[in-house]
Amino acid sequence: MLNKKHRIGVMFAIVIAAAVVLATGCTFFEDKEFSGSASGNKTAKNEITVSIYDRGIIPASEGSYADNRWTNWINRNGPVNVKFIPIMRSESRQNLMKLFASGSAPDIINEYNTAIRNSLYEQNQLLPLDNVLKFMPEYEKLITQYPQLKNAGTKSDGKLYEIGKLNEANPLHAFFIRTDWLKKLGLEVPKTQEEFFQVAKAFTELDPDGDGKDDTYGTNLSYYSENALNEMFGDSSSITQFSWGIKDGKIVRLWENELASLTFKKSLYDNHIIDKNYMYDSSGSKAKQDFLNGKIGIYINPSVNWTEFTLSDLAILKKNVPGAEIAPLAYPKTSMGEFTGAINNPIQMTTVINANTKNPEAAAQYIDFMMKPKTSVTFLGDEGVHWTKNPNGCPSVLDPYKQKYEVSYNVDYQMFVTGINQKCGYIINKFNPEVPEQKTALDIYKSAQKLYLDPSRQSRLDGGRIYACISEQSECDTNGSAQGNKRSLCQSDHQRQ
Structure with a gap:
């Protein structure tokens, strides 16, 4: 034993x-x-889920919106493990509602559409953020410096629910016209609705690219480009279901504006000036590809990223069509008057947290990590590969192709991050005028500012004159007025889509 x-x-x-x-x-x-x-x-890191727009532009070589070099970097370096939930940009309302109905909505919802966020609040689906602000010191510091952000994110019960950012008030929607086609066909820049139609019709029928084929379109009408075209007539129906405005001090339905824009769009369709299959182009990617391949005469850009468009996109257009020349086109005068387009919202709410998230602290830590200056610098890409410092001391695109295919698609991961709290956040400081292509890009941007930030024109929503506070670098309150001695054109009605 x-x-x-x-x-x-x-x-x-x-x-x-x-x-x-x-x-x-x-x-x-x-x-x-x-x-x-x-x-x-x-x-072990906590795990959260985060919604991300699927805009259909990520190259296959980069992976997917759920799994790519940027999501991998976030999970390697961030305080939590993140599972990204891609949501089609053009179907975000439907997809989010389905996710909430099934109890599988993400912990963090990134959504530009104010109506969607308001609907979630009314359904008690959102988490009040007052008690988790201490886990977001970057944002706590920002809303202390700019209390307008806190005011804009606070709901009717007096609690903070939404996270937002400060934007430069720059043109969001823009028309770009092929000036080389105008010269070839002996046409003038269109200034009225009728001239716009005739020029677009000529671009469609007179073979402006000289290839002997019937393969060009006068303009495009897909995705949010329809919104911009509606703005010519002071019509906002594509954005808010119905078009409302102020007339004689009263809020009214703009029936005449809606009818005028609808009639004009039908004339474009009936005369084959737009792609008849435009309704299937839900992301706008086909229209953009047609433009980059030199097949669209008046390209309506529904959400302009000014550095990407003027550097990367135009470089691709020039490669495909060496003689191509473009210029911004002011909104033509219509039967409803002279309007300007959407201006990027200077005070913009973007992000909310699901009331049913299991770990609010982890969600807040992720948001704080993404707001850190070091993270923002990382998301510019690699210095010496994607960007280099220009004479302003600010990052400028070094290789347009690498920038477009490896960096540009990452913008929505930082949807809630303020970029204009330092000089390098302003578009005008991102160009290097010593590089010819960037000098051209800078000139295009300045021309667009002059055309679209025109105080003499009406905005499409208020029925009156757009707010007149003009310059490049400003801090704006939610009423569109400038603070201190700085001035900027600020119009809080509009936001990046």
């Missing part, structure tokens, strides 16, 4: 020793492989 007990004791000791060794070994390998904290003590 003694020997048996002895054997049992020895075996028990061996098991304990093995367990200790195994546990030590696991700890060693875990620390070695996954270490990254300053103390060397690594704990």
Whole structure:
């Protein structure tokens, strides 16, 4: 019996020793492989889910919106593990409602559409943020400096629900016309609705690209480009279901404006001036590809990223069509008057947290991490590969192709990040005028500012004159007025789509 007990004791000791060794070994390998904290003590990261727009523009070589170089960097370096939930930009309302109805909505919802966020609030689907602000010191600091952000994110119950950012008030929708086609066909820049139609018709029928084929379109009408075309007539029906405005001090339905824009769009369709299959181009990617291939004469850009468009997109157009020349086109005068287009919202709410999230602290930590200046610099790409410093000391695109295919699609991951709290956040400082292509891009942007930030024109929503506070660098309140001695054109009705 003694020997048996002895054997049992020895075996028990061996098991304990093995367990200790195994546990030590696991700890060693875990620390070695996954270490990254300053103390060397690594704990498992919390997990959250985050919605991200699927705009259909990510190259296959980069992966998907859920899994690419940027999502991988976030998960390697961030405080939490993130599963990104791609949502088609053109169907975000439907997709989000389905996710909430099924109980599988993301922890963090990034959504530009104010009506969608308001609807979620009314359904008690959103988490009040007052108690988690302490886990977002970057945002807490920002709303202390700019209380307008806190005011805009606070709902009727007096609690903070929405996270937002400050934007430069720049043109959001823009028309670009092929000036080389105008010269070739002996046409003038269209200034009225009738001239727009005739020029677009000529671009469609007179073979402006000279290839002997019937393969050009006068303009495009898909995705949000329809909104911009509606704006010519002071009509906002594509954005808000119905078009409303102020007349004689009263809020009224703009029936005449809606009818005028609808009639004009039908004439474009009936005369084959637009692609008849435009309704299937839900992301606008086909229209953009047609433009880049030199097949559209008046390109309606529904959400202009000014550096990407004037550098990367135009570089592709020039490569495909070496003689192509473009210029911004002011909204033509219509039967409803002279209007300007959407202006990027200077105070813009973008992000909310699901009321049913299991770990609000983790969600807040992710938002704080994405707002850190170091993260924003990383999302510019690699210095010397994607960008270099220009004479202003600001990052400028170095390789338009690498920028477009490896960097540009990452913008929505930082949807809630303010970029204009320093000079390099302003578009005008992102160009290097010593580089010919960037000098051209800068000139296009300045021309667009002059055309679209025109205080003499009406805005499409207020029925009156657009707010007149003009310049490049400003801090604007939610009423569109400038603070201090700086001035800017600020129009809080519109936001980036």
